[in-house]
Structures are given as C-alpha cells and as structure tokens.
Amino acid sequence: MAKRIQFARTGGPEVLEFVEVAPTEPGPGEVTVKNQAVGLNFIDIYFRTGLYPAPGLPSGLGTEGAGTVEAVGEGVEHLAVGDRVAYAQGPLGAYAELHTLPAEKVVALPDDIDCETAAASMLKGLTVQYLLRQTYPLQGGETILFHAAAGGVGSIACQWARALGVKLIGTVSSPEKAALAEKNGAWATIDYTREDVVERVRELTGGEMCDVVYDSVGKDTWELSLDCLKKRGLMVSFGNASGPVEGVNIGILNQKGSLYVTRPSLNGYADTRERLESMAIDLFDMLQSGQVTIDIAQRYPLAEAGKAQEALQGRRTTGSTILIP
Ligand SMILES: NC(=O)c1ccc[n+]([C@@H]2O[C@H](COP(=O)([O-])OP(=O)(O)OC[C@H]3O[C@@H](n4cnc5c(N)ncnc54)[C@H](OP(=O)(O)O)[C@@H]3O)[C@@H](O)[C@H]2O)c1
Numbered sequence: 001m002a003k004r005i006q007f008a009r010t011g012g013p014e015v016l017e018f019v020e021v022a023p024t025e026p027g028p029g030e031v032t033v034k035n036q037a038v039g040l041n042f043i044d045i046y047f048r049t050g051l052y053p054a055p056g057l058p059s060g061l062g063t064e065g066a067g068t069v070e071a072v073g074e075g076v077e078h079l080a081v082g083d084r085v086a087y088a089q090g091p092l093g094a095y096a097e098l099h100t101l102p103a104e105k106v107v108a109l110p111d112d113i114d115c116e117t118a119a120a121s122m123l124k125g126l127t128v129q130y131l132l133r134q135t136y137p138l139q140g141g142e143t144i145l146f147h148a149a150a151g152g153v154g155s156i157a158c159q160w161a162r163a164l165g166v167k168l169i170g171t172v173s174s175p176e177k178a179a180l181a182e183k184n185g186a187w188a189t190i191d192y193t194r195e196d197v198v199e200r201v202r203e204l205t206g207g208e209m210c211d212v213v214y215d216s217v218g219k220d221t222w223e224l225s226l227d228c229l230k231k232r233g234l235m236v237s238f239g240n241a242s243g244p245v246e247g248v249n250i251g252i253l254n255q256k257g258s259l260y261v262t263r264p265s266l267n268g269y270a271d272t273r274e275r276l277e278s279m280a281i282d283l284f285d286m287l288q289s290g291q292v293t294i295d296i297a298q299r300y301p302l303a304e305a306g307k308a309q310e311a312l313q314g315r316r317t318t319g320s321t322i323l324i325p
Pocket residue numbers: 040041042043123124127148149150151152153154171172173174177216217220238239240241242243264265266267312313314315316317318319
C-alpha cells in the first residue's frame with residue numbers, strides 16, 4: 001500500500017484526504033516514480049476548487065515531483081529502475097508516495113540536481129522557460145512587467161530575466177516580497193496593493209511602457225496590465241490567482257494600442273518529447289550554471305498538503321513550496 005492525497009468533491013482544503021491505496025502497476029509506456037519530493041503549484045488549487053475540472057472523482061492531485069524510478073512498463077526505453085527523475089506534466093496524482101505516469105513526461109535528472117530542487121522547479125522553471133524564451137523570445141534590453149514576482153514562478157523569472165539582460169519590473173504585495181524579488185534580479189518592484197501600477201510603470205520607463213506583461217494574477221490585474229503595455233505590446237495572461245479573466249471585449253486591444261494577447265500553458269509548449277527535453281535542458285543549464293537558484297522557502301509533510309495550499313492561496317508563501325512524502 002502507498003499513501004496519497006485525494007479529493008472526492010471539490011472545495012476548500014478540507015476536501016483533501018490523506019489515504020492509503022494499492023499502487024498502480026505501470027502499463028505499457030508508463031513508469032512508477034517513488035517521489036522524494038512533490039512540487040506545490042497554484043494549478044493544484046484550481047483543480048481542488050473545481051475551477052479546472054478533474055477528469056473524475058475521487059481524484060489524485062498534483063503534477064510535479066521528483067524521485068527514483070520504482071517500476072518500468074513495457075516498451076519504455078529511456079528510463080530504468082533506480083534512475084533519478086523529475087516530471088511536471090501528466091495525470092493528476094503527484095501528491096503521493098508513488099505516482100504512475102507516461103514515461104514520455106518524465107526526464108532523467110543530472111547528477112548535480114537534487115530531487116528537492118527538481119520538484120521545486122520543474123513545473124515553475126519550464127513555465128519560465130517557455131514564457132521568456134518562446135512565448136516572447138526575449139533578446140535582452142526589453143522591459144517587462146511580471147506579476148507576483150516573489151512567488152514560485154516569479155522568483156525564477158526574476159533570475160532568468162536578469163541573466164538575459166531584461167529589465168523586469170515585478171509586482172508584489174509587501175516590502176519583504178519586494179526585497180526578495182530585487183535580490184533575485186528584478187530591476188524594479190511595485191507594491192500593487194499600495195501603489196498605482198500604471199503610473200509607476202510610466203515613471204520607471206520614462207513613458208515608454210513595457211514590451212511584454214506576464215500576468216498570472218488574472219481577474220484583478222487584467223485591465224491595468226493592458227495599460228502597462230507599449231503600442232503593439234504582448235499581454236501574456238497565464239494564470240488565475242485572483243480568479244479567471246472573463247467577459248473580455250476584444251475591442252479593448254484596439255483601444256489600448258493594437259495589443260497582442262495570448263493565454264499559454266505548459267502543456268501547450270512541452271507537447272512533444274522533443275520539446276520537453278529541449279526545454280528541460282535549457283532549465284537544467286540555468287540551474288547548473290548558477291544563473292537560477294531555487295529558493296525552497298516552505299516544506300510540508302505530504303499529509304499537510306491542505307495547510308500548504310492554504311498558505312499558497314493566502315499569499316503567505318514566497319519562492320517554491322514542496323511536500324515531502
Ligand atoms: N499557464 C501556465 O503554464 C502556468 C504554469 C505555472 C504557473 N502558472 C500560474 O502562475 C501563477 C504562479 O504560480 P505559483 O504556483 O508560482 O504561485 P505563487 O506565485 O507562488 O503564488 C501566487 C501569488 O500570486 C499573488 N496573488 C495576487 N493576487 C492573489 C490572490 N487574490 N490570491 C492569491 N494569490 C494572489 C500572490 O503574490 P503577492 O502576495 O505578491 O501578490 C501569491 O503569492 C499562478 O497563477 C499559476 O496558475 C501558470
């Protein structure tokens with residue numbers, strides 16, 4: 001038997017149950033990973049609350065983890081029992097001691113990247129990879145606005161932007177979070193709970209505004225984000241921390257300066273084995289070179305996943321959070 005977190009109905013953190021289940025044998029093309037660490041992500045909260053529907057209930061939760069391969073299904077060639085691996089995609093169920101998933105979603109870890117770092121950075125780091133290198137291929141010299149700059153994705157984005165020579169203006173909700181984002185390489189920060197973001201961006205950029213806005217806050221920031229863009233700038237709406245953006249009048253993109261908008265996801269970018277591998281190499285290079293370091297600011301036992309989610313949702317975390325099975 002193996003322990004996992006599951007939920008039989010959607011709702012608050014109280015719907016999460018810590019249960020014992022019979023482990024699933026890997027089928028053809030699958031592997032079972034014995035997790036050493038599990039990554040906590042905002043998307044887990046969207047599934048728990050029902051904003052994103054789980055394929056069926058009861059359901060496991062989580063898509064990010066790292067550990068060792070425990071069993072290998074028929075036809076799997078790139079992995080063997082005992083390999084150290086990490087993953088950030090696939091079926092819900094990473095909040096578990098053992099997780100069975102398609103082997104094509106699993107990558108081998110270089111020796112110098114430990115499992116906790118990998119679990120804290122696969123989903124968030126691959127996301128930053130596609131946001132900064134693919135959704136808008138930053139060359140250096142651009143000015144970008146990145147919301148929630150002291151969070152899991154934000155902390156990696158600050159460091160990666162600095163490495164690219166990009167001026168990242170990060171929004172945060174407290175002086176402590178501002179200091180953290182700046183330590184990570186944010187060129188400037190704005191406390192969006194106290195300051196007028198659009199006016200501050202205007203001052204900081206000498207009226208030029210931003211080439212790209214990366215907005216994972218959603219509902220609360222959608223409109224101000226559009227106002228922070230240059231003409232023909234790109235709005236990247238990639239999350240819903242404050243709720244989903246709804247009822248958009250497409251004409252607003254014309255009114256605010258012939259803007260572009262995209263709503264990307266990791267699964268839309270790491271959609272083939274080849275693309276996942278090349279994105280993972282890029283992320284591992286950034287970690288191995290020390291240009292990006294992963295701040296695991298919170299660790300919780302797996303059994304306390306609900307408590308960990310409450311902290312993430314309550315804006316009480318910084319950097320990455322992991323769950324230890
Ligand atoms: N599309 C994709 O491929 C993709 C992949 C990964 C993550 N994401 C998105 O990226 C975002 C960051 O994910 P994460 O796991 O790294 O989380 P996180 O940034 O560590 O935590 C979310 C942060 O959002 C900010 N926030 C603003 N308004 C909020 C509200 N009403 N409720 C809660 N938080 C609020 C908070 O920072 P302040 O206190 O500083 O405001 C909070 O710390 C999430 O929206 C997630 O869905 C998208």
